[in-house]
Amino acid sequence: MKKSIYLIIAATLISGSTGFAQKKAVPAANKTMDTYISRLMAKMTIEEKLGQLNLVTGGEATTGSAVSADVEGKIQRGQVGGIFSMTTPQRIRKAQEIAVHKTRLKIPLIFGQDVIHGYKTVFPIPLGLAATWDLALIEKTARIAATEASADGLNWTFSPMVDISRDARWGRISEGSGEDTYLSSEIAKVMVKGYQGDDLSKYNTLMACVKHFALYGAAESGRDYNTTDMSMHRMYNEYLPPYKAAVDAGAGSIMTAFNDINGVPATANKWLMTDLLRKQWGFKGFVVTDYTAVSELIDHGLGDLQAVSALSLKAGVEMDMVSEGFLNTLGKSLKEGKVTEAQINNACRLVLEAKYKLGLFEDPFRYCNDERAKNEILTPANLQTAREIAAQSFVLLKNQNNLLPLKKAGTIALVGPLANTGSNMPGTWSVNAELNNTPSLLQGLKAVVGDKVKILHSLGSNLIEDAAYQERATMFGREIPRDNRSEEVIIQEALDNAKKADVIVAALGESSEMSGEASSRTDLEIPAVQKRLLAALLKTGKPVVLVLFTGRPLVLTWEHENVPAILNVWFGGTQAAPAIADVLFGDVNPSGKITATFPQHVGQVPIYYSHKSTGRPLAEGKWFSKFRSNYLDVSNDPLYPFGYGLSYTTFSYGDIKLSAPSFKAGGSITAQVTVTNTGKVEGKEVVQLYTRDLVGSLTRPVKELKGFQKISLKPGESKEVSFTISAEDLKFYNAELQYVAEPGDFQLFLGTNSRDLKSAEFKLM
Ligand code: BGC
Numbered sequence: 063m064k065k066s067i068y069l070i071i072a073a074t075l076i077s078g079s080t081g082f083a084q085k086k087a088v089p090a091a092n093k094t095m096d097t098y099i100s101r102l103m104a105k106m107t108i109e110e111k112l113g114q115l116n117l118v119t120g121g122e123a124t125t126g127s128a129v130s131a132d133v134e135g136k137i138q139r140g141q142v143g144g145i146f147s148m149t150t151p152q153r154i155r156k157a158q159e160i161a162v163h164k165t166r167l168k169i170p171l172i173f174g175q176d177v178i179h180g181y182k183t184v185f186p187i188p189l190g191l192a193a194t195w196d197l198a199l200i201e202k203t204a205r206i207a208a209t210e211a212s213a214d215g216l217n218w219t220f221s222p223m224v225d226i227s228r229d230a231r232w233g234r235i236s237e238g239s240g241e242d243t244y245l246s247s248e249i250a251k252v253m254v255k256g257y258q259g260d261d262l263s264k265y266n267t268l269m270a271c272v273k274h275f276a277l278y279g280a281a282e283s284g285r286d287y288n289t290t291d292m293s294m295h296r297m298y299n300e301y302l303p304p305y306k307a308a309v310d311a312g313a314g315s316i317m318t319a320f321n322d323i324n325g326v327p328a329t330a331n332k333w334l335m336t337d338l339l340r341k342q343w344g345f346k347g348f349v350v351t352d353y354t355a356v357s358e359l360i361d362h363g364l365g366d367l368q369a370v371s372a373l374s375l376k377a378g379v380e381m382d383m384v385s386e387g388f389l390n391t392l393g394k395s396l397k398e399g400k401v402t403e404a405q406i407n408n409a410c411r412l413v414l415e416a417k418y419k420l421g422l423f424e425d426p427f428r429y430c431n432d433e434r435a436k437n438e439i440l441t442p443a444n445l446q447t448a449r450e451i452a453a454q455s456f457v458l459l460k461n462q463n464n465l466l467p468l469k470k471a472g473t474i475a476l477v478g479p480l481a482n483t484g485s486n487m488p489g490t491w492s493v494n495a496e497l498n499n500t501p502s503l504l505q506g507l508k509a510v511v512g513d514k515v516k517i518l519h520s521l522g523s524n525l526i527e528d529a530a531y532q533e534r535a536t537m538f539g540r541e542i543p544r545d546n547r548s549e550e551v552i553i554q555e556a557l558d559n560a561k562k563a564d565v566i567v568a569a570l571g572e573s574s575e576m577s578g579e580a581s582s583r584t585d586l587e588i589p590a591v592q593k594r595l596l597a598a599l600l601k602t603g604k605p606v607v608l609v610l611f612t613g614r615p616l617v618l619t620w621e622h623e624n625v626p627a628i629l630n631v632w633f634g635g636t637q638a639a640p641a642i643a644d645v646l647f648g649d650v651n652p653s654g655k656i657t658a659t660f661p662q663h664v665g666q667v668p669i670y671y672s673h674k675s676t677g678r679p680l681a682e683g684k685w686f687s688k689f690r691s692n693y694l695d696v697s698n699d700p701l702y703p704f705g706y707g708l709s710y711t712t713f714s715y716g717d718i719k720l721s722a723p724s725f726k727a728g729g730s731i732t733a734q735v736t737v738t739n740t741g742k743v744e745g746k747e748v749v750q751l752y753t754r755d756l757v758g759s760l761t762r763p764v765k766e767l768k769g770f771q772k773i774s775l776k777p778g779e780s781k782e783v784s785f786t787i788s789a790e791d792l793k794f795y796n797a798e799l800q801y802v803a804e805p806g807d808f809q810l811f812l813g814t815n816s817r818d819l820k821s822a823e824f825k826l827m
Contacts, residue, residue, distance in 0.1 A: 063709040064201075065271075066658075072376040073421075076219070076383045077531040079478035083712050087494065090566055095358050095415060099411055099414045099415060099418060100424065101168065101308065102169070102414065102721070103407065103410060103411065103414070103473070104120055104432055104627055105167060105684070106167060107397060108393055108403070108406065108412070109140065109393065110140045110166070110167060110169075111180040111406050111407065111410040112141075112388055112389050112392050112393060112406065112410075113136075113139075113140040113142060113143060113389065113411075114133050114143035114183045114382075114409075114410045114413045114414060115142040115143055115222075115375075115380060115381050115388040115389070115392075115406075115409050115410065115413060115434060115706065116136075116141055116142055116144075116382060116386060116388060117142075117144045117145070117146060117350060117381050117382060117383045117384065117638030118130035118133055118144075118146075118384065118386075118390040119133075119138065119147050119148075119150025119384060120133065120143055120145045120146065120147045120149075120153070120157070120582055121144070122416060123652050124334070124446055124493065124703060130386075131158075134157070134160060136281055137160045137161050137164075137165070137171065138160055138164050138165060138374045139165075140165045140167070140169075140700065141167060141389055141588060142161070142171060142702070142754030143171065143172065143381060143413050144172035144173065144174060144218070144381070144413075145157055145170055145172075145173055145174075145491070146172055146173070146174040146218075146383070147176075147187060148173060148174055148175075149175065149211075149214050149216060149494065150214055150215055150371070150435065151215045151429070151430035151431060151432050151434075151435050152430075152432070154215030154216075154429070154430055155215070155427060155430040156172075156174075156561060157171060158170060158171055158292075158430065158748060161426070162426045163360065164430070167548060168306070169417070170422040170423065170426035170428075172217060172218050172229055172251075172269075172413075172416060172417055172420065172422065173216050173217055173218060173429070174271070174493075175211065175215065175216050175218070175220070175390065175493070176220045176221065176491055176492040176493055177207050177208075177211045177216065177219040177220075177221060177268065177494070177611065178219075178220070178221050178223065178237060178487070179203065179207075179492065179635065180203060180206065180207045180209055180210075180448065180490065180492065180635060180636070181190060181206075181207050181211040181214065181439070181634075182439050182440050182449065182492050182495065183206060183207075183440050183444040183445060183447075183448050183635075183636050184208075184313075184426075184488040184489070184492045184495045184500075184631050184635035184636045185203040185206075185447075185448055185451055185452070185495075185635045185636075186451065186452050186455040186489065186492075186633065186634045186638070187236045187237070187489035187490060187577075187633045187635075188222075188223060188236065188237050188238055188614055188659065189235060189236050189238065189239070189613065189614070189632060189657065190452075190455035190456075190631075190633065190634060190654070191203060191239075191249075191451070191455060191489075191490075192238075192240050192245065192246075192249055192580075192657040192743025193455045193456075193457055193570070193632070193654040193655055193656055193657055193707070193769055194451060194454040194455050194653075194654060195327050195654075195655060195748045195772050195815065196451075196454060196772055197248055197249065198252075198452065198561060198760055199390060199450075199451050199803070200249055200253065200255065200256070201252035201253070201255055201256040201334035201453075202223075202250070202254050202255065202447060202451075203251045203339050203451060203490035204221075204254075204255070204256025204257045205256040205257075205259075206444050206447060206481070207219070207221075207256070207257070207268070207735060208256065208257045208258075208259070208266060208267055209266045209438055210270040210438060210439045210440070211268055211494075212265060212266045212267060212268055212429050212434075213266070213366035213427050213431065213434035213435050213437075213439055214435050214439060214494075215430050215435070216268060216429065217267075217268060217269060217422070217428075217429050217576075218269045218271065218416075218420075218767075219267060219268045219269070219270060219271060219314070219316075219419050220271045220273060221253065221258055221270065221271065221661060222249070222250050222253035222254065222257075222270065222272060222273075222308060222800065223237045223238050223306055223525065223786035224238060224239070224246055224247075224272055224273070224304035224305055225237075225238045225273070225274055225278045225280075225300060225304075225305075225319075225655075226240075226241060226242075226243060226246055226279050226280070227240070227241065227242045227276070227279030227280070227281030227301065227501060227658070228279075228280075228658070228668040228669065228670040229279075229280075229281070229283075229284040229668045230284070230568075230586055230614045230615040230616070230619075230658065230660075230661065230667055231285070231582050231583055231584060231667060232279060232281055232284040232285075232286065233282025233286060233490075233576070233577045233578050233579065233582045233583065233613070233614070234278070234279065234286065234577070234579055234580030234581075235284055235577070235613070235614045235615075235658060236489070236577035236578055236632075237490065237491055237559070237578065237579075238279060238632075238659035239304075239656065239657055240656075240657030240704075241658045241659060241670045241672075241704060242396070242645030242657060242670075242671075242672070242704065243299070243300050243303050243304065243672075243765050243766075244303075244306040244410070244766065244767045244768060244769075245657055245767060246303075247303045247304045247306075247307035248307070248555065249304075250304045250305075250307045250308040250311065250312040251307050251308065251691035253270065253308070254270045254272070254308050254311040254312060254313045255311060257269070257270045258270055258313070259637045260314060260315065261321050261429075262314060262419045262420055262421070263419060263420060263424070263748075264421075265421075265428050265429065265431070265440075266434075266681075267420075267649075267683050269314035269315060269342075269416060269419070269420060270308070270314060270315070271313070271314070271315040271316065271317050271350065272305055272308040272309065272312040272313045272315070272316045272318070272350070273316070273317035274317055274318065274319035274320065274321075274328070274352055275289045275305055275317060275319055275328060275334065275335075275339070275349075276297075276301065276302060276305055276319055276323065276328060276334055276806065277297065277319065277321065277323055277328075277671050278290075278299075278303050278319035278320065278321055278328075280292060280301060280321075281321055282586075284582050284583075285582050286579065286580050286581070286582050287320045287321060287580075288289075288321065289321060290321050290322065290323050290324075290448075291320055291324055291325075292323070292324065292417070293321075293798070294795075294799060295760060295795055295797060297563050297795070298300060298795035298799055299794050300672075301745055304337075304455075304708075306444070306645050306819070309339070309343050309344075309345050310343075311571060313347060313350050314347040314348075314416055314419065314672050315342075315349070315350055315416060315583060316339065316345065316347065316348075316349050316350075317349075317350050317351070317352055318331075318335070318349060318350070318351045318355055318379060319352060319355075319500045320352050320355055320358065320577055322362060323576065324743075325487065327355075327358075327359055327362045328355075328372050329351050329352070329355040329377070329379060330359050330362075330373040330377050331354060331377055332363055332376065332377040332378060334376040334377070335349055335378030335379060335389055336377065336403030339378065340656065341377060341440040346705060347415075347416065348380040348412035348413050348416055348757060349378060349379045349380050349381070349382060349412075350379075350380065350381040350383055350413070350646070351374065351379055351382055351385070352383060352384045353383050353384055354371055354383065354384045355385070356371055356374050356379075356382050356385035356387040356388065357370070357381065357387055358385075358387035359373065359374065360557070362533065364477055366720045367385070367390070368385045368387075368391040368394060368395060368400075370387060370571075371385075371387030371391045371392055371395065372391070372392065372395045372400045372401050373389050374387070374388075375388065375405055375406070375409060375651060376394060376401060376405060379408035379409075380410075380413055381409070381413055385795065388409075392406060393618065394514055394632055396651050399580065399817055404481070411722070416642050421505045421523070421784075423456040426545055429660045430700035434745060438770065439732075440496075440636075445636065445637055447643045448635050448636050448637040449637035449640055449644070451635075451639050452631075452634035452637050452641035452642075453637055453641040453642075453645050453650040453652070454650075454653060454654060454656070454746075455631075455634060455654050456629055456630060456631045456632070456634070456641070456645050456652050456655075457629075457652065457655060457656050457706075457707040458627075458628075458629055458630075458645075458652040458708040458709065458710075458776055459610070459618070459622070459628040459630050459631040459660075459702055459706075459707070459708070460626070460627055460628040460629075460708070461626075461627050461708055461710070462626040462627060463567075463626065464710070465605050465607060465626045465627040466607060466627050466629065466645075466646065466648070467504065467570040467645070467710060468565060468567075468607070468646050468647055468648075468705070469504055469647075470511050470515055470647050470826065471514060471515060471611050472515060472563075472564035472565070472569055473516040473517075473518060473562060473563045473564050473612075473711075474507070474515055474516070474517050474518070474563055474564070474565055475518050475520070475556070475559040475560040475562070475563035475566045475567070475568075475604075476503070476504055476517050476518065476519045476520075476522070476567050476569065477519075477521075477556045477559070477560070477566060477567070477568050477569070477595070477599065477682045478509065478568045478569035478570045478595070478609075479518055479521060479523060479525040479542050479569075479570070479573075479592065480503065480525075480542075480558040480569040480570060480573070480609075480611045481502070481503050481504055481519060481521070481567075481569035481570060481635045481739070482502045482503065482505075482519060482521075482541060482678050483502050483503040483524075483540075483541070483542050483573075484497065484499075484500040484501055484505070484639075484678060485496070485500065485540045485541055485574075486540050486573050486574045486611070486633065486634060487500045487501070487502070487544065487574075487607070487635065487636070487639060488500055488574065488633060488634070488635055488638075489577075489578075489613060489632065489634075489635065489637040490572045490574050490575060490577055490578025490579070490581070490613055490632025491578055491579075492635070494555050494805075495539070495592075495635075495636065496636075496697065497539050499638075500636055500638075501580070501639040501640065502518050502639060502744070503569050503609065503642055504517065504636075504639075505639055506602075506638070506640045506641075506642060506643050507567075507637020507639070507642075507643045508566060508645065509639075509643070509647075510640055510644065510649075511643065511647065512707070513747065518562060518563060519559075520552075520556040520557040520558075520559050521545055521552055521555070521556070522547065522552060522553060522568070522592075522595045522597040523552055523553065523556075523591045524542075524545060524549075524552070524557035524571055524591055524593070525542045525589065525591075525592070526589045526591065527590065528588070529544060532573075533542060534685055535572075535575050535576045535581075536573050536574050536575055539777050540573060540574050540575050541646070542573055542824060548791075549591065549594070549806055550730070553595055553598050553688070554593065556598075556599065556600070557598060557602060560602045560604055561602065561604075562598055563604060564604070564605075564783070565601050565604065565605045565606075565607065566602070566604050566605065566606045566607070567597055567606075567607045567609055567646070568569055568572075568595070568599055568606055568607065568609065568625075569609045569611065569721060570588055570592045570595070570596060570608060570609070570610065570611070570615065571610045571611035571612045572611055572612045572613055572614075573587055573611075574611075574613065574633050574813040576613065577613025577614050578613060579685040581613075583614075583806070584664070585617075585664065586614070586615070586616050586617040586661070586664045586667070587616065587617050587620075587664075588610075588616060588618075588621070589790075591657055592800060593620070593621075596608070596621070596624075596625065599622075599743050600624055601624065603626075604627060605645070606625055606626060606627070607625075607626075607628075607629065607793065608621060608627065608628045608629070609628040609629050609631055609642060610628055610629065610630045610631065611631060611632070611633060611647070611648070611687070612630065612632060613632065613633060614658065615656065615658045615659060615660040615661065615702075617660070617661055617662065617663060617664055617701070618660065618688070618701060618702075619662045619663065619701055620744045621660075622701060629642075629645065629652065630648070630654075630656075631645075648710060648743075651709055651710045651711065651743055651744065651745045651746070652707070652709060652710065653707065653709055653745065653746035653747070653748070653772070654706070654707050654748050655706060655707035655748050655815065656705070656706055656707060657701055657704065657705075658670075658682040658704065658763055658799045659671060659700045659702070659703060660700055660701045660706075661705050662696055662697070662699065662700060662701040663669070663695075665693070666693075666696070666698070666700070666818070669700055670699075670704065670819075671703055671704040671705070671764075671765055671816040672763035672764070672765055672766050672767075673705060673763065673764060674761045674763060674764065675761070675764055676691040678691045678694050679691060680688045680698060682778055683698070703815050703816045703817040704710045704815065704816040705748070705750050705814070705815035705817075706814075706817070707815070709741075709746070709747070710741070710743050710746040711739050711740070711741030711742065711743045711744070711745035711775075711785060712740045713716060713737055713738065713739055713740065713741075713745070713775070713814060714738045714749045715735055715736070715737055715738045715812065715813055715814065715820055716736035716737075716738075716740045716820075717820060718733055718735050718810065718820050718821070719733070719734040719810050719824040720732070720733055720734075720810070720822050720824055721733075721734075722742075722824075723823075723825060724824055724826070724827050725788075725789075725791040725824070725825075725826065725827065726801060726804075726826075727826065727827075728789070729788070729789075730786050730787060730788035730789075731786070731824055732784050732786050732787075732820065733751065733784065733785050733787060733810055734783070734785075735749070735782075735784075735812045735820065736780050736783075736785055737741045737749055737773065737775065737780065737781055737783055738775070738778075738779070739775035739776060739777055739778060739779050741776075741777060742777050743777060744775065744776050745773065745774070746772055746774045747772070747774075747775065747814065748770055748771070748777075748814075749770060749771045749772075749773060749783045749813075749814075750767060750769075750811075750812070750813060750815065750816065750819075751767070751768050751769035751770060751785045751787075751811070751812055752765040752766060752767055752768060752771045752811040752812075752816065753765070753766055753787070753791070753792065753803070753808050753809065753810050753811070753820065754766070754808060754811070754812070755792065755794070755806070756806065756807040756808060756809060757804075757806045758794075758804055758806070759796050759797060759804060760794075760796060760797055762794070765811060765816060767816070768785075768787065768791050769785045771783055771785075783812075787824075789803040789826060790803070792804075792808065801827060804826075805817055805825075805826045805827055806825070806826060807823060807824075808823065808824055808825070808826060809821055809822070810823070810824060811824050
């Protein structure tokens with residue numbers, strides 16, 4: 063339907079009395095929206111209102127066992143507010159046409175999907191994106207994702223995922239920005255900005271959906287969907303800020319978490335959804351549940367579908383993803399006085415407001431543009447950005463005797479189950495990735511080195527010895543063909559190639575589906591069969607470079623001791639393979655730094671740099687003392703600390719210069735440090751600022767990240783890097799949950815990672 067005709071119909075529809083009370087004074091633009099929606103709602107029956115609260119799957123990729131049935135029939139009966147996992151302008155137009163031509167009130171649908179780290183042009187997994195510490199580049203990935211997804215008909219993304227996680231056993235650590243509150247909050251803001259732009263009604267924007275509210279990353283024992291139980295001050299200081307940052311950045315929607323929080327499931331948690339989110343934070347968008355999270359309240363033990371749907375609505379949830387509990391039971395609950403009409407009205411209004419803000423009432427087909435779909439997806443420019451950011455996300459963990467970069471000459475033995483799989487490159491949660499069109503590492507290396515280097519490829523080992531486990535770890539088309547010959551024969555083939563090579567590149571680690579949803583692990587090492595291959599390769603005496611694929615921090619203690627060079631490449635997206643080649647051959651100097659601590663033993667988990675001191679801290683330089691807080695068998699140290707990552711060059715830090723030894727609330731000080739590139743090639747360094755509150759009314763972390771700057775230095779070049787610190791940076795939530803900066807002594811640290819730092823002291827007066 064043409065826009066003008068639609069507007070005439072919509073205008074006819076909305077004429078009439080409002081019948082829906084407005085409480086607050088609103089700006090003019092909002093007044094227009096309020097009036098429009100009030101008039102529309104005055105015409106709606108309860109059933110039609112409940113229809114707006116229903117989010118169904120489009121019958122394509124889904125993320126649970128439940129799939130919505132009779133979607134077209136439901137749309138026609140006004141029982142659908144939005145559809146997710148339906149793409150392409152043609153399909154979306156078809157569904158939208160039913161909504162705006164065949165339903166009584168012609169209310170358009172909203173179309174969402176998990177556009178998590180890119181759309182068809184896939185960028186590195188979020189944990190890899192965070193490792194770039196490059197906010198502008200991260201924002202650019204969200205902008206490109208929004209452009210591509212909106213060109214394919216979508217207007218809503220279930221991203222950013224901002225769950226802090228300090229437990230690498232949890233598979234979904236791959237989907238977030240890691241362990242740190244400050245960094246995750248900064249990333250949350252730019253992601254929202256990248257998706258939404260400054261005007262959601264533009265044709266190339268997506269409404270963001272912050273998830274999973276809340277504390278999903280703190281699942282007990284790292285087991286997905288498990289319980290969380292947390293003190294209020296930890297919640298406020300460490301886990302909630304990234305969600306708040308995204309809300310403050312204007313995110314249009316928020317998704318509930320599957321877990322319970324201190325005994326109340328998030329999806330039925332009134333304190334969370336209403337008191338905190340609405341009243342304290344002033345959130346104005348709408349809340350959608352996670353997949354079937356309403357009906358899962360039954361298994362949480364809160365009652366039958368009718369009871370849990372009412373609980374969820376009353377807690378402050380507006381849209382029900384897939385459970386159809388809202389659609390099918392809230393009418394009955396209303397009649398029985400278990401929910402009020404005002405509660406249903408409020409939910410319906412918020413969903414309609416989202417559609418209004420997206421411009422869908424003005425033009426329901428705004429996002430259905432075949433030309434855009436043809437021209438704006440997988441463009442050379444997008445692919446180039448994907449290649450650049452992938453290379454920036456890689457973290458050089460070890461590089462003994464500058465084994466890397468490799469020369470573009472001689473013979474390379476490329477070995478390992480991850481060496482020739484394109485489908486594993488995009489990583490978890492890349493539902494739109496063109497798996498057959500993503501180069502494998504073997505293809506990427508060949509494309510970059512041409513015939514300058516001879517590459518001898520062999521599998522070397524299966525991904526996992528246990529075939530059933532390997533099957534669980536290679537779902538959704540992320541296949542790694544299994545070789546049923548004996549382990550010895552498969553290794554021997556690799557050794558034969560290795561003998562003929564100058565250097566061995568071992569592509570080992572996890573498959574992409576070994577992290578992500580419902581992919582928790584108890585063992586954080588590279589699968590044993592791959593380690594046996596690695597040991598055999600090392601025995602040849604040839605130099606070995608480990609190209610490590612992983613969606614989480616792994617335990618690499620043995621590898622660190624035995625392998626001369628380790629490059630962690632996460633899952634780098636559509637252009638991962640050429641980007642790995644760029645870094646391996648030195649066309650790009652690696653600069654990524656890990657944003658989640660790599661433990662030396664799985665028993666240390668949860669492990670994170672911003673821990674508390676305890677009353678019995680271990681003295682510096684010691685690894686064990688009786689009656690101190692430590693283990694008998696391993697030191698407290700991580701293998702690689704938060705913020706760690708090497709470069710092909712080296713950097714030195716001068717001493718910290720403070721502008722003053724103290725400042726008053728309202729004032730500030732500046733901390734300055736000179737950073738010098740002391741190596742032979744140009745490189746990027748992430749200069750990190752941490753503080754420690756030495757005396758507090760609560761126990762305070764031993765270090766907290768407060769700022770960072772990514773700089774580029776030519777060989778021999780120095781730069782002064784300065785940070786301003788004000789009382790605002792030193793605030794925290796005290797025992798009464800007041801956000802305060804407490805006067806007293808502080809330590810300030812500057813350096814290359816959370817362990818190797820220069821320090822100074824200052825006072826807040
Ligand atoms: C996941 C969400 C996702 C949703 C819709 C759920 O299983 O937890 O992160 O947005 O499915 O696909």
